[in-house]
Amino acid sequence: MNSAWEVVIGLEIHTQLATTSKIFSGASTAYGAEPNTQACLVDLGYPGVLPVLNAEVVRMACKFGLAINAKVASRCVFARKNYFYPDLPKGYQISQYELPIVYDGELMIKDDRGENKRIGITRAHLEEDAGKSIHEGLNQSSGIDLNRAGTPLLEIVSEPDLRSAREAVAYMRKIHSIVRYLEISDGNMQEGSFRCDANVSVRPQGQEKLGTRSELKNLNSFRFVEKAINFEIERQINVLEDGGEVAQETRLYDSDRDETRSMRSKEEANDYRYFPDPDLLPVVLDDAFIAEVRKTLPELPDAKQSRFVEQYGLKPADAGILTVSRALADYFEATVAAFKDNPKIAANWITGELSAALNRDGIDITDSKIAPVDLAALLGRIQDGTISGKIAKEVFEAMWTGGGGADEIIGARGLRQITDSSAIEKIVDAVIAANPDQVEQYRAGKDKVLGFFVGQVMKETGGKANPGQVNEVLKGRLRKG
Amino acid sequence: MAGQRQALHTQTLAELAKGLSDGEFSSRELIEILLSRIEKHGTSLNAFISVTADQALAVADASDKARSKGDAGTLAGLPIVYKDIFCTKGVLTTCGSRILENFVSPYDATVVKRLSSAGAVMLGKTNMDEFAMGSSNETSYFGPVRNPWDTERSPGGSSGGSAAAVAARLTPAGTGTDTGGSIRQPAALTNTVGLKPTYGRVSRYGMVAFASSLDQAGVITRTAEDAAMLLSVMAGFDEHDSTSVNHPVSDYVTGLTAPLKGLKIGVVRQHFDSGLDEQCAARVKDALHMLEQQGASLIEVDLPNLDLSVPTYYVVAPAECSSNLSRFDGVRFGYRADDAKDLLDLYCRSRGDGFGAEVKRRIMTGTYVLSAGYYDAYYLKAQKVRQLISQDFRNAFEKVDVIAGPTTPTPAFPLGEKTDDPITMYLNDIYTIGANLAGLPGISVPCGFVDDLPVGLQLVGPHFAEETILACAHQYQQLTEWHKHCPEAYK
Numbered sequence: 001m002n003s004a005w006e007v008v009i010g011l012e013i014h015t016q017l018a019t020t021s022k023i024f025s026g027a028s029t030a031y032g033a034e035p036n037t038q039a040c041l042v043d044l045g046y047p048g049v050l051p052v053l054n055a056e057v058v059r060m061a062c063k064f065g066l067a068i069n070a071k072v073a074s075r076c077v078f079a080r081k082n083y084f085y086p087d088l089p090k091g092y093q094i095s096q097y098e099l100p101i102v103y104d105g106e107l108m109i110k111d112d113r114g115e116n117k118r119i120g121i122t123r124a125h126l127e128e129d130a131g132k133s134i135h136e137g138l139n140q141s142s143g144i145d146l147n148r149a150g151t152p153l154l155e156i157v158s159e160p161d162l163r164s165a166r167e168a169v170a171y172m173r174k175i176h177s178i179v180r181y182l183e184i185s186d187g188n189m190q191e192g193s194f195r196c197d198a199n200v201s202v203r204p205q206g207q208e209k210l211g212t213r214s215e216l217k218n219l220n221s222f223r224f225v226e227k228a229i230n231f232e233i234e235r236q237i238n239v240l241e242d243g244g245e246v247a248q249e250t251r252l253y254d255s256d257r258d259e260t261r262s263m264r265s266k267e268e269a270n271d272y273r274y275f276p277d278p279d280l281l282p283v284v285l286d287d288a289f290i291a292e293v294r295k296t297l298p299e300l301p302d303a304k305q306s307r308f309v310e311q312y313g314l315k316p317a318d319a320g321i322l323t324v325s326r327a328l329a330d331y332f333e334a335t336v337a338a339f340k341d342n343p344k345i346a347a348n349w350i351t352g353e354l355s356a357a358l359n360r361d362g363i364d365i366t367d368s369k370i371a372p373v374d375l376a377a378l379l380g381r382i383q384d385g386t387i388s389g390k391i392a393k394e395v396f397e398a399m400w401t402g403g404g405g406a407d408e409i410i411g412a413r414g415l416r417q418i419t420d421s422s423a424i425e426k427i428v429d430a431v432i433a434a435n436p437d438q439v440e441q442y443r444a445g446k447d448k449v450l451g452f453f454v455g456q457v458m459k460e461t462g463g464k465a466n467p468g469q470v471n472e473v474l475k476g477r478l479r480k481g
Numbered sequence: 482m483a484g485q486r487q488a489l490h491t492q493t494l495a496e497l498a499k500g501l502s503d504g505e506f507s508s509r510e511l512i513e514i515l516l517s518r519i520e521k522h523g524t525s526l527n528a529f530i531s532v533t534a535d536q537a538l539a540v541a542d543a544s545d546k547a548r549s550k551g552d553a554g555t556l557a558g559l560p561i562v563y564k565d566i567f568c569t570k571g572v573l574t575t576c577g578s579r580i581l582e583n584f585v586s587p588y589d590a591t592v593v594k595r596l597s598s599a600g601a602v603m604l605g606k607t608n609m610d611e612f613a614m615g616s617s618n619e620t621s622y623f624g625p626v627r628n629p630w631d632t633e634r635s636p637g638g639s640s641g642g643s644a645a646a647v648a649a650r651l652t653p654a655g656t657g658t659d660t661g662g663s664i665r666q667p668a669a670l671t672n673t674v675g676l677k678p679t680y681g682r683v684s685r686y687g688m689v690a691f692a693s694s695l696d697q698a699g700v701i702t703r704t705a706e707d708a709a710m711l712l713s714v715m716a717g718f719d720e721h722d723s724t725s726v727n728h729p730v731s732d733y734v735t736g737l738t739a740p741l742k743g744l745k746i747g748v749v750r751q752h753f754d755s756g757l758d759e760q761c762a763a764r765v766k767d768a769l770h771m772l773e774q775q776g777a778s779l780i781e782v783d784l785p786n787l788d789l790s791v792p793t794y795y796v797v798a799p800a801e802c803s804s805n806l807s808r809f810d811g812v813r814f815g816y817r818a819d820d821a822k823d824l825l826d827l828y829c830r831s832r833g834d835g836f837g838a839e840v841k842r843r844i845m846t847g848t849y850v851l852s853a854g855y856y857d858a859y860y861l862k863a864q865k866v867r868q869l870i871s872q873d874f875r876n877a878f879e880k881v882d883v884i885a886g887p888t889t890p891t892p893a894f895p896l897g898e899k900t901d902d903p904i905t906m907y908l909n910d911i912y913t914i915g916a917n918l919a920g921l922p923g924i925s926v927p928c929g930f931v932d933d934l935p936v937g938l939q940l941v942g943p944h945f946a947e948e949t950i951l952a953c954a955h956q957y958q959q960l961t962e963w964h965k966h967c968p969e970a971y972k
Contacts, residue, residue: 041587041588044813045808045813046586046587046588046808046813046814047568047574047576047581047584047586047689047690047808047809047814048567048568048586048590048686048687048688048689048690049686049687049721050685050686050721050722050723050724051723052720052721052722052723053723080804082803082804082807082851084807084810084828086810086812086824089808089812089813090807090808091804091806091807091808091810092804092807144812271852271853273803273804273848273851273852273853273856274851275800275804275851275856275860278692278693278694278724278801279690279693279723279724280723280724281723281724
């Protein structure tokens, strides 16, 4: 990145709230239904219908506010954002404008140097989603699916505190983690439940005044956020270095071509004519309500990470990985509850073998083919010396693909580690006898040759000999001479 | 029971309810009489947009059958007409507009649902100013309604169809909506009773929205007693309307007997300042003296910001309407322009052809006052003035129980007289608009004639004081015969 320029980024994240019904109607929010089967008269904007606020969205927004250490407004107001579009049935979107439900929040991320950095969250407000237009397969005409119209969204607006695409992604991941911890959103990015717009500008290092920004629309994956912002930064710097000016505009990211394109200029922007929605009363939240919601807050990622470091002696990085999702953290703790001896090994196995297997099969931790208690049993067999770590990987694979408990597989496949010292001594003696040259080399001071003998013993035992014991016996026998 | 029965079409709801319950006549008999009157007079008055004769007779028959089994709701078999702004399932609901010319509602408004559940029989849907925007019924796409007292004159608006139908004895009762006087003003101009309840007293669900913070459903009848009967059924919290208020519903009929003695009636100095026709003023003053003679006391009160109510209203109401009417875009229902070139063309021509001039004027005014750079100067300022006006009423109601005065500045005006001058037309609502801005209940009751044209007395009460204004109006009607006057051609 060109260091003469400072990058300034703010994100607007739209997260779909996980209610069963819509924000202002009783219609279902389930994803993937036939077009227009989940849109009632209210969603269709029929003459005479009125919105009624779903109390659950208020509770969810409040929960989010408390989780980011924000203020929850004692009084917030829904406003109409007026514009015409076929997927917007009423000709206005009910949103919040001057008085959002949540404001003045913050969260910590790691910046590019790995230091803690505070990112301010200006506000989070409630609004309804629009429907979507369908252009494919309709023979020259366009269709409209209003199933999504009226789906509750929480729009989370950050301060322009982010200084690189990487920071933007770190921030977005953190928000993603929090909304899932709070169980207020499924965070499903493919289905559009979690997406963001990025406001990007650059300015000469040291300049206080912000540069002209462009707004990148509808970025629906972490990767696209990073790529779109990086493309945009470079584009803006090029424009400025060529003596041009950045236009204030809305741009669309094209992931196929990895570039951003102008969508509309500032002049073409709508005047949304926001005004308080007279169909909805202001929402008044008292301290008792907020206190009650506070009681439902789970332990959040940062707190959990610290506790894992403290309670289980994990490295902060490992604890960080384990606490990205509540489900993964829960899996870890369930494993450790059944296998108390060595939490670090549990952490290594979960972030290593287990995560790899989950990724490989594209499944979520909650659908893991090995239950925490079964993984704990496997780790117990490593810990008590029944099998080695290497053999354990084989057992893990067998458990993953074919099911069955660790002991069952160890028994059936005869994988039990050889710990009988007389048996090991016998094999060691045979190996030493068969390799006199290497014995000589070792005795001449070439310590590395020990590895060769270990390998030979393991080969003879099919990997089942206890490596510690093999080492010890070998060293003793070789020294004797 | 010897002697001639009073003609059914001249009876009030209360009288008809008694007759039905005493078995003097059937609902079918009653509905047939009214339907034939509608057939005879409806067209010349242009009071109806739809007449639902078959449905009405079927409901009447069902009601008669239910009654014979001893099962009859409070309004069983009684006729009603709905202003065409109320959604009625399976029936055309045009709102007086071309843009909804073909709109058949898939659901019933809460008001309709409650009245039908109580047994009321819908005769039809009445004509109105387009989207309730007008004070003369001349903005209707279906043409103006004529005043039964003089068919060259306007019956007022926007609930002109319901008012004319009640005045001409085509129905004893009709619903209306009142955003700036749209129930009370036509009631005053047609010698009927018009009740606009407190904002939030009656659900707005299923009423096509004009200005959401001002719209309120009410009724037009010939007596306060009938209005009380209907309100008892219509009022109450509705989970589909967040602005409906969860406040207990009284039995408004029982409350009618409250005496006038001791009632403190506020008389607003500004009401008689200027702009009020002298003869109308005289009729209103006569009515006030009559109330005083019955033991009420008249107390002068001040509404210092009254003159700001019309300009305030004409910022707030258009602002809300400009947004409320955005849903009429030719995409999902209603009128759609043919052969649209593209989306913008579809919008422009559907709305351009679908809306009339007054509606367009208000959409443009509303869009303007909400626009960036003008919002503070117009919309925000109007909201502040609205607070001042509400405060004026609160101050007044610390001293008095009701405020009484004229409903309109003049009696019914000739059709066409004010259509070229919107400002003069808007000033017709000067006395009624305040109650909408402050959300207060108001009623207009007949109080005499000027040159054979009716004059209305308006009573406004504090929030949820429907009982007080209804009782006052009822007591006044017990002392007077004005409301029994019927235009000659409709006797």
